[in-house]
Amino acid sequence: AQKVTQAQTEISVVEKEDVTLDCVYETRDTTYYLFWYKQPPSGELVFLIRRNSFDEQNEISGRYSWNFQKSTSSFNFTITASQVVDSAVYFCALSEAGGYQKVTFGTGTKLQVIP
């Protein structure tokens, strides 16, 4: 069975600080996909990134970067120079290949960026 753990329930940082959101996953499949979604206070979940299990290259998109390490089953998300608009709940998610897509979400990390 697949499982996603986001141990950090809530994080507060001061604007311009860097922050890393942790995500650890469990799966027996060798092919799977990892996602990050953002849920701002308005409520709608927004897709941020997808990674497949064969691509361990780190990814950077502006102030956002992701570190995927299969050896530790982790897919961590770093925001550099955080801004107030980054305040949201961030979800890490896992989908195993084969069959119909059934995404397992982590419990989310609430990030508060203080001005």
Place this chain on the structure above:
Amino acid sequence: DTAVSQTPKYLVTQMGNDKSIKCEQNLGHDTMYWYKQDSKKFLKIMFSYNNKELIINETVPNRFSPKSPDKAHLNLHINSLELGDSAVYFCASSQDYQSYNEQFFGPGTRLTVL
């Protein structure tokens, strides 16, 4: 143009009532989903439809009945509402049912059962 829309945004009702939530996507996607998000923000899949056909049915009480009249619409009907049904219900869609597809979410429907 909203990609995935849900109505109503808020729903307040008494225990025992029956209610429906509607969802529509204009992305041309084949697959749609219903999720329940509880008060602790835990997000769990309930149902998934691919081209009007039910493909995922998680352990959900049979008081919940989804209906997909066409691939752009997925509605959720709930009978005999209970206090524990209070949650935010999200509709989502994806290109198709393949595991690598990202999902596009609606704004959510906050259901409060009194």
